[in-house]
Structure formats: C-alpha cells, structure tokens
Amino acid sequence: MKRFGSAAWNGSLREGKGSVSTESHALENHPYTFFSRYGEKPGTNPEELLGAAHAACFTMSFVRLLGMANFVPEQVDSESEVVIDKDGDGFSITSVHLAVTAKIPGIDQATFQSIAAKAKAGCPVSKLVKVEIGFGATLLS
Template structure:
C-alpha cells in the first residue's frame, strides 16, 4: 500500500504566527493560524483535517460494508465534528461525532444500524482515533 503524506510550514510565534498545510499530492492546501484553530478566524486547522479524513474514511467503510451485505448504497454523506477540549493533559481531541445520511434500498433500520456501527468499528481512521477519543455515530436512512 502507498504511504500518504502531508506537510505544514509555520512562520512566527504561536499566537501571532501563520502557516500553510498541504497534502502530499496537493489536493488540499490551506492557511492556518492560532485564530483559525482556537478561535473563529479564517483558514483551516488540524482538527478540520482530522474531521475530513474521518468523514471520508467512514463513508467509504460504510459503502463497502453495505455492499458486502448485499445492499450497495446510492450515496453516503458523512459529517465529522472533532471536539478539541482543554484537559489536565492539555488541549486534547476528546470526541468525534459522526453524522451520516445514507440512500440505500432494501434494508430495514435495525439491520442498517448494525452495518453502520460495524463500519464505524472497522474504519481505519476510527481504529486509529478510538483509543484516545470517544467516537459517536448517528446514522440515518434517507430512502
């Protein structure tokens, strides 16, 4: 399997500095700063990138799990919300809420819930993050 990369460059001190984050192949690039991370300033931040990675990974994992169950989805739309909180250990990602809407035919709510939860447990990014952060899931059918 290929190794993926990203880079970050920072100028200046923590509170007044600024930087740029770029994925290895250049598909995503964004400015970031203290204000974009800890306040409501313009730009991106590492937690948004974690959220994007988790939402993308989970959507693919759920699509695969539904296909394996004989119900390939028409679409999967997932939002991930990463909670960055101050703890005794310092700033910490404490929780990630996954919220997904799925258009899939021929599956009742109970079976869908089991497949969606199993996909969360088997998503590589969930497995990476779950030892340190609680991961919640709200999965709903749109069809």
C-alpha cells in the first residue's frame, strides 16, 4: 500500500507561499507559508500535519487492539503535539507527545494503560518518529 501527499511553493521563503495536497483530496491546495509554520498566521504546517497523522494512526491502532481484547470504546480522543526548535542553521523536531483520553465500558486501568502503550509502540507513525515520544493515557469513567 502506498499513499502520497504533495506540496508546491512559489516565491522566496518569507514572502512566498505554498500549498499541500493529499491523494484523497482531504487537503487540496491547502495554504501554508513561512508564517503559518513559524508564526501565528492562518494556514497549516508540516508539524501539525504530522501531529494529525500521528494521532489518527495511534487511534486506529488503539481501537484495533481494544477490539482484539473484546472492548468497544464509546469515545477516543487523541492528540499528538509536535515541537520544532531552532537547531544550528535550521530547525529540528525535538519532541513529540501523544495523549489519549477514552471512555471504554468494562475496561480497568491496568488493561487500558497496557493496550494504550502497545498501540503507541505499534503505530507506524510512532515507528517513523525517531525522537522519544512522550505519552499520557486517561481513562474516563
């Protein structure tokens, strides 16, 4: 299985603008700029897209493992915070923190934590990210 995303850019780094698209057209020519990446201007950036991909990947892995253990969640909310910091002449992703909050009937805390940790470790995006991934899992009653 292969999936793709693409990006286009016009102009210089600070004055130019770009767009990102996905094969599924979930994003189609969605704008991004230097200031949407490193500032607070509207548009997206690679780090937020990576965070969304990571959260989605983890969530599917988690729900799959829950199903294998005969649990069906009422609700799962996941977030992946990706931090980018100055690194010499450029920038690096320096940390990622994945968090999940879920409501799952009949599950105990130990089982919840165990399945969540396995999902974090087994998610293909987690395997791709080479910085240590912080993690938090909250079971709602």
